[in-house]
Amino acid sequence: MALSFSIIAIGVLALIFGLVLGYASIRFKVESDPLVDQIDEILPQTQCGQCGHPGCRPYAEGIANGEDINKCPPGGEATIKKLADLMGVEPKPLDDAHGEEDVKKVAFIREDECIGCTKCIQACPVDAILGAAKQMHTVITDECTGCDLCVDPCPVDCIDMVPLTQTTASWKWDFSDSPRGDIPVKMVS
């Protein structure tokens, strides 16, 4: 009697837990691999393709599947460190085969020379170039990721990659490049 009772009790419990788990698996279903999302968040989203993938997310998928983490020149060392942290691997120096870390740049179209071929517009991965056929094109600097992909297609070579100029908003309190230093917050009395 006691045996059958305990079997029934355990059976009922198993059923309840099964139902709860089954419901949870539907209700809290995760659509995509969260690891890929996390990696994608770390990558700089320049969509430059220097890693050999067509965009950052494919590279994130590649990393999730065991690819090297040192193929992202725009992200540079900081990104490699973060990826190493996330993936639990040793950080390695940037793979030179994919390019070198450089200062942040944005594309600039010399507008007098632009012939309006729209080739750069088609090349831009983030739609940061504005223009129409036979009309002058221009780069929306705020949206440009500096991926370099528009430079090659230009038939008249009128696109330059210009380093971003420092503004008061992007200044990092680094007095080494400003004429005056911070003041000591110390008074001699």
Add this chain to the structure above:
Amino acid sequence: MVPSYEDIIERLNSHKLWDFPGGVHPDDKKTLSNTSGIQRVALPDLFTLPLRQHVGMEGGCIVDVGDRVKKGQPLTQSTNPYAVPVHAPSSGEVVAIAPHVIAHPSGLTEMCISIRPDGEDSWTELAPMADYRAYEKSELIEAICNAGISGLGGAGFPTHIKTSSSKPVEFLIINGIECEPYITADDRLMREYAWQIRQGIDILTHLVGPKAIVIAVEDNKPEAIEALRLACQDKTDYRIVPVETKYPAGGEKQLIQIITGREVPRNGLPADIGILMFNVGTAYAIADAIISGKPLIERVVTLTGEAAGQPCNVWARLGTPVGHLLDHAEYQPEKQRAPRVIMGGPMMGFALADLNIPIVKITNCLLVPGKRELADDDVERPCIRCSECADACPASLLPQQLFWHAKAKEHDKVQEYNLFDCIECGACAYVCPSEIPLVHYYRQAKSAIRLERDERNKAEKARLRFEARKARLEQEKREREERHRKAKEARMAASENKGSTGSKDKVAAALARAKAKKQSQQSAGTASQPPEDKKAQVAAAVARAKAKKATRQSDTSLPSEPDAAPSEGSDDKQEKVAAAIARAKAKKAQRDSPEQQDVTSPLSDESPQADEDDKKQRVAAAVARAKAKKQAREASLEESADSSDERADNQSSTSDKDARIAAAVARAKAKKAQRDMPRQSNEHSARDEAAKQENTAEDEKRQRIAAAVAKAKAKKAARNTDSENE
């Protein structure tokens, strides 16, 4: 645990206040500059006004180089609620709109408007609202915004944003603390312009409707307190509260803590806990803007330090170069180890890179320290973990930990230690025995974290844009494929329909071909009349021969019957057989010949065969003649049609209408000719047909060539007319 309104009022009535943790008591050095009244300064040679003078957005420039501006005329404009305009500090001419080094520790440039004053200093038209109670609150707030007023205490938060807060306000606190050493601008302002400050408080009270009004002044400014008491003596609800001198009591959060015992939440605003705070300078500016209609174009600036010959307070127009004011204070760089001008106080200020940097709305002090006034920069020694800084911190942070992690660039750790609660007051650095510029490290860490966050936001935006583009391209591809599929389907459907219409087309084409053939025969007839005649003659000859044969047959058969009778006796049977055969043959011949005649002309049916054949011949000849005539006529018509085409070609200059008419006429004629032709062909003899058919292949070819040439001509004509029409 948050003190209630009643508790706070009770404590205020009994002159008991709360306190904030930490704080320092530096030598205030205020007597250097607070002994003389606020002075007026001569106009500088050039004003330089940064488009952005406060936190928030900059406005768009609404003047051009070469424009003449009046004193108080707005120079920028924006629809952004966080932007306030900048005004011309004096009348003059806009001489440049260009990047200029600005009052920022980086010494970087920002867009500035340069104005050369004409010396007249004439005001633009002002719109005072002296009877401010008669106006809507929104109008007053708009006027405050349009006067370009942003907080004059330090951060420069746009004042109209604060005043339009929808949250209920319990305490309106007017900040007259001015806790930082050396600075006496607010002190002098309160002493000399207490009445205007009171008017400003009146306007603010009208706008925000607080339950209690507190004017807080540090107890080291007894004259200012007295002046304000005098100005507010008829207003019993204005509490003038002396506050114990301690740095940084003038900080917004610290003063709120002192007066009310409440703490502003980390990511919140004072309005969230029912408090609004304004600087006395802001109150003065509001009074100026509403009562006199004057926008914010000048402020009080303290010029002090041991390197200044005449430390004082001055009314400085915004945009005045720092050097111009220092000249007024008789700045002597030789009294310093190295030329060094600090904007702001010694605790929170920063050294300027250039003496052309202009005064902005938040500039309250220019400090030129003497040789032994402030310590040297580069004497930082290692942290000895003495925890003096933690004791001094007014925000109860752990400065040594922050320093540690900030130096190691461990940005997540510094955030764990609440770096962003740091008000950068400098109390920790002031007490540090190792003279570590702690605040500098915090600022670096803060800006690095901010930039990282910006970059992440930008990356996120780039990702979204990239994905949007990918989605768009895919959709376009899908649409294109869909379109292609549809076009293909349409093509298929069309070709299926063509199965039915196509057969019709084929029939029509065959008819056309047949017609063309006939026409070609006709035209061939015109072209080769002699052979046609020959043919006719041949046909006639054949017909003749046949007729002859037929007559011969009938001749032989007809006499054979009478012959048979006389020879009946000799060989009756044979003769009978022969006669029967002859009869049969004759019958057959007769049967044959009427058939032929039926084809040629049914009329000649009943006539005797010989006559019939003659007639036939004649008829055939007549038909041939008639045909030839008609062909000749048709040929001439065709020629005329051609010539009309040519004429159209030649005269295409006239208009394509003519050409079209000509073409239509030609078409009609051709049609008529075709219509005639079948009639003729009905009349043709079968033999003629047969004879003609030999020539058809050749004729058809010729006809086709002609048609092609005609088509080409027509096209050319059409093109010509088209081009001429164009």
